[in-house]
Amino acid sequence: MKSYHLKFLLMFLSALATATGCRGEAATESMPPPPKVSVAAVVGKDVRPWDEYTGHIEAVETVELRPRVSGYIERVNYEEGGEVEKGDVLFVIDQRTYLAELARVEAELARAHTQAKFARSEVARATKLADARALSAEELDQRKSTLAQAEANIRAVQAAVDVAKLNLEFTKVRAPISGRAGRAAVTPGNLVSTEPNATILTTIVSQDPVYVYFEGYEGDDLRREALSRDMHIPVRVSLASDDGYPYKGALNFVDNQVNPDTGTIRARAILPNPDRIFTPGQFARVQLAGPATVHALLIDNRAVLTDQDRKYVYAIDEDGNAQRRDVQLGRMVDGLRVVESGLEVDDKVIVHGVQKVFMPGMPVDAELIAMGDPPPGPQTTAASF
Helix, strand or coil: CHHHHHHHHHHHHHHHHHHHHHHHHHHHHCCCCCCEEEEEECEEEEECCEEEEEEEEEECCEEEECCCCCEEEEEECCCCCCEECCCCEEEEECCHHHHHHHHHHHHHHHHHHHHHHHHHHHHHHHHHHHHCCCCCHHHHHHHHHHHHHHHHHHHHHHHHHHHHHHHHHHCEEECCCCEEECCCCCCCCCEECCCCCCCCCEEEECCCCEEEEEEEEHHHCHHHHHHHCCCCCEEEEECCCCCCCCEEEEEEEECCCCECCCCEEEEEEEECCCCCCCCCCCEEEEEEECCCCEEEEEECHHHCEEECCEEEEEEECCCCEEEEEEEEEEEEECCEEEEEECCCCCCEEEEECHHHCCCCCEECEEEEECCCCCCCCCCCCCCCC
């Protein structure tokens, strides 16, 4: 019985080996063709590098509008959120008290002029009497003193009139700058005052131009570079909704010290804003032009793969196989990525279809395109049955 079982097992293993060999031959015969991919030659050319930063937009001028005189708001004279011009009347404070005060001090001024006129006539008569020795010198000096006091009183009351006119003018709260006004913090009928921490009536921010502030790292040596180039360094700016960096400006300020807590130094660029694209408070991406052109190797960013903390690409060898190349990458320049090491000029890397490569050494059907080109359109193939 044991010999029978052993014989049966040997026959089964032999049949299984035969079937496996047949399947292997069939699998070899039906192996799929190499995947189609698009490859492009590494580009070497002179480029101007751009350093990238994250920043935010701020207004060149910002004003918190406060009252200069106390009183009740009579009317709000502007559209909230709208643009205003310098000198526009935005709020009107009840003027009646200030009109009455102006009338009172103007009356005081008229009385002071009358008193001074009388004092002058008294001095003139006293002078004639003193010349005729009909009045003592002491009496003449007294009348001259009265005239001096009257003239000084005119100046004092005139100052009071000027203050009253100024206070009356301050009842019309005007825009000190041109820009966009915020919401009205007070409405008609509310009392405002000039006490410390008085209510802010509204805020105004200028619109054109605007600033973009950003932080550069100490190692960037931003300040020395800016000073050596007299601050005339071009910048490019992009908002969150933009592709690329469509807005252009210029660096106009670098702070005089590095923040010891962050190791960064603050910089600022100025941007034209005639179309009101920028709003204070927006986040922005900033590119700062490097000092000179450099020779760099460039590849399409779509060719780059990530393996944990390593970046790599697939390059095509002489036999048409995809070989892994670990690379060190730099900044983006004109839509392409700078390669600092790992590739040579004219190396051909897979740009489109790289997801079809499962392992290094895999053969591929490569189609040559220019670096940066879009993927080729779909090709029509004949169906097989």
